[in-house]
């Protein structure tokens with residue numbers, strides 16, 4: 159990707175046009191930083207909840223509390239299913255905590271060994287979470303309708319495919335392409351987090367549940383969210399990549415606006431999930 163000054167070098171633009179391009183580029187970068195900051199805060203609140211809720215109740219031997227995040231939890235006699243559930247939540251803590259650290263440029267350049275090891279843990283942790291998740295869905299099922307399970311399962315399969323592609327580009331030292339696939343993988347791994355905050359933002363903005371049934375946890379909105387939890391973030395990320403490549407000032411301003419609006423909606427969802435879903439289970 160060409161730097162701002164490289165791009166301007168080849169443009170027969172007036173000084174005013176150059177100035178607007180620089181401002182647009184700055185606003186695109188700032189909007190991405192704003193999104194990243196909000197995402198890290200929200201993801202680490204989720205990590206805190208998972209560690210305190212599952213870790214804390216496990217230490218007290220209160221296994222019944224594990225069914226709070228889904229009806230299955232710990233089922234007497236189902237050793238492999240219970241092991242999958244325990245590994246699933248344990249790896250969720252590691253992967254969701256470590257993921258954002260991979261995207262911080264200063265950490266990447268100053269601590270390359272950390273980046274490499276944290277990256278390996280992230281990718282193989284994500285593979286294992288997906289395999290344990292797929293096993294649980296197949297053997298125990300989950301809340302909602304089969305089409306919703308299909309959406310979540312497809313996300314798990316995509317994590318494995320995208321992870322392989324990201325690692326192969328890193329091994330071949332195709333760093334620019336590796337970065338893009340790693341960011342796509344980041345969105346996929348956080349799909350379950352997007353699901354939770356997307357659901358809470360939707361409920362808050364609609365003043366209550368809309369387009370789905372709270373009792374059965376089914377309905378058109380939840381079918382959309384089961385696929386949208388990764389397809390929407392991936393689509394926005396592609397749009398962002400295209401904007402970075404283009405040399406249009408207007409596209410940069412438009413994309414910054416989209417990212418800021420989506421971050422504000424994300425903030426509503428993070429607030430809703432923290433207050434309505436996570437805090438009540440750990441306080």
Ligand code: HEM
Nearest residue numbers: 227228229230250287288291292294300301310311314347
């Ligand atoms: C890779 C990212 C993933 C993370 C970080 C993650 C995280 C979690 C967490 C924290 C829980 C506990 C529920 C809660 O307290 O909110 C959970 C439950 C669960 N997850 Fe995942 N998960 C991921 C991917 C998957 C995938 C790909 C599948 C299926 C293919 C899956 C299937 C399940 C199931 C079946 C449960 C049990 C909920 C129930 O009983 O219905 N997860 N996951």
